[in-house]
Amino acid sequence: MSSNEMRQFVLAEVPKGKLSRDNFRLETAPVPTPGDGELLVKTRYISLDAANRAWMQGATYRDAVEGGDVMAGGILGEVIESNDPNFAPGDLVSADGGWREYVVLSGKVCQKQPNIEPKTHLMSVYGVTGLTAYFGFLEICQPKAGETVLVSAAAGAVGTMVGQIAKIKGCRVVGTTSTDEKCDWLINTMGFDAAINYRNGNIYKDMKEACPDGIDCYFDNTGGEILESALFQMNMHGRISCCGAVSSYDGAPPQGGPRGVPGLLVVKRLTMRGFIVSDFFEGSSVGTRTDAINQLKDWVDAGKIKVLEDIIDGFENVPDALVGLLAGENKGKRLVRVDD
Amino acid sequence: MSSNEMRQFVLAEVPKGKLSRDNFRLETAPVPTPGDGELLVKTRYISLDAANRAWMQGATYRDAVEGGDVMAGGILGEVIESNDPNFAPGDLVSADGGWREYVVLSGKVCQKQPNIEPKTHLMSVYGVTGLTAYFGFLEICQPKAGETVLVSAAAGAVGTMVGQIAKIKGCRVVGTTSTDEKCDWLINTMGFDAAINYRNGNIYKDMKEACPDGIDCYFDNTGGEILESALFQMNMHGRISCCGAVSSYDGAPPQGGPRGVPGLLVVKRLTMRGFIVSDFFEGSSVGTRTDAINQLKDWVDAGKIKVLEDIIDGFENVPDALVGLLAGENKGKRLVRVDD
Secondary structure, eight states: OOTTTEEEEESSSSSSOOGGGGGGEEEEEEEEOOOTEEEEEEEEEEOHHHHHGGGSSSSSSSSOOTTTSSSSOOEEEEEEEEESSSSOOTTTTEEESSSSSSSEEGGGGGGEEOOOSSSSGGGTTTTTOOOHHHHHHHHHHHHOOOOOESSSSSSHHHHHHHHHHHHHTEEEEEEEOOOHHHHHHHTTTTOSEEEETTTTHHHHHHHHHOTTTTTEOOOOSSOHHHHHHHHHEEEEEEEEEEEGGGTTTTTOOOOSEEEEEEEHHHHHTTTEEEGGGGTTTTTOTTOOHHHHHHHHHHHHHSSOOOOOOOEEOOHHHHHHHHHHHHTTOOOOOEOOOOOO | OOEEEEEEEEOSSOOOOOSGGGEEEEEEEOOOOOHHHEEEEEEEEEEEOHHHHHHGOOOSSOOOOOOBBBBOOOOOOOOESSSSOOOOOOOOEEEOOBBSSEEEEGGGOOOEEEEOOOOGGGTTSSSHHHHHHHHHHHHHOOOOTTEEEESSSSTTTHHHHHHHHHHHOOOOEEEESOHHHHHHHHHTOOOOOOEEEEEEEOOHHHHHHHHTOEEEEEEESSSSHHHHHHHHEEEEEEEEEOOOOOGGGGSSSSSBOOOTTHHHHHHHTOOEOOOOOGTTTTTOTHHHHHHHHHHHHHHHHTTTOOOOOEEEOOOHHHHHHHHHHHHOOOOOOEEEEOOO
């Protein structure tokens, strides 16, 4: 690879079943040149998110990623050249830059980031992850002290944040995850009140034991059986924040939705609401994006929120990092360090 | 039957499949005597509602109706004797009195009604039906002029009200119903912009034709396939008011819920919310119960709302009236006149 070449991963073909390393192809390409209003950005970190897999299933809140496309993904990068007066070389920016070592982006789709250390916090607690937990839980669930909060994919990036925010709000917090070891960790390290290994035994019965007073708020990262079981155990006027459906991302489309929709919504007067985090950036009953970051910073500084990052070194490891995330390998926010 | 006897219908056994006349048993019983704080009420009208069937499936927002119970149902009645100082003989009251000619009720569960004519309006537009449409549509859907509103069971009591309120709010209104004749009636008599016979052809395709700009608000009385089809055609930030699930009341419990839950809720940032009307009586963003009745009265007086009542004579016809309602026989609010 010459000095004006870079590496990138292309989605060779859209997976029909589980995603594997072989669905990606490593390529070299020329480092691109920015045009008017554009920036050349060097990738420092790549964010791995369950949503990356959902993008392969079709258009969502963004265009689908199709076979032959450079794989999409959130990055934290440094501006190397700028043809946009709002940015200068050396600036840190976040954007959907994709899985490549350099990228040219319009300044309009880049968000300038402050210089804080560790800068990975810009992709975890102060990035999409932390803000998703903040708005998706506080705005949609409107939790009250003493209520029972269930979080699925609780050991993941968003789940660990939701659980900690729920504890700050005085709730009883129960998480679902995929191993006994992660259950112990949720309880002993992360302060959850109870945890359920959804792969082990009877999810309905285990949930009933872990939530003896029913469920007031459910932060749903998974959909599927966990959502169905939660619907049957929600209390009157319960709130369900629909953040994702990871149970249905990595395989064939689900054949049916959860039983209890809409019957249980009527009988128990439940609210289910989907969102993406940017819906709330300009304002919500719990503030704007700036308010949210300030609040999260106060909680981090006060030691009330532990920032969990699972950082993997090396650009070449991005595909494995995503495959592993979908298999439930990580605790907290998974990132690949490309160059920092 | 002697003069101190009355007729009542008992649910002989909980139906396993479709409800039939034979599931009920006509009995005579002594006219009961009120105790302290109680009223003897003579039934004037009995309300027929799809929810009557749902009550046989198990506990909902009220106890289940079980085999051997006098069948439950809303009534409008006249106080004959009162041991509650808040009520006097001659007062009109509404309550869950059940299918019987006389009933003893605690004054606490009776709502005194004004003397208006026709008094059936107390059970349709100013009763649970009208209020359900008012709050369930305006509060949960928050419709805006120019939006497309879909209503299922559109020719029914609540559906006809929702459609008319949506037209008053400047929306494009589409209804689903069970016959071509009712489709024509919705369009030509009730002012709907389009109507879909869900028993005839392809619900997804017909809905797409009737809602070329997608659906912003869906008022769901049915659940099932119509809900699933609507979910796929909702616009970004759409709102679904979950009022009932009549598709699943009269038969075996459904095997699965609608596909697209929770995936489409996330991608399209939808809200689904169940309710029962009394949730809003004390206040909502569209007022209290009194505000709602005043607004409905203004609309009726101005000729903007047609009050549709389907009144069947004779206590002995109550079971057939419910069976027929579940089969989609009625247009507007179905009542049985017992004695007026």
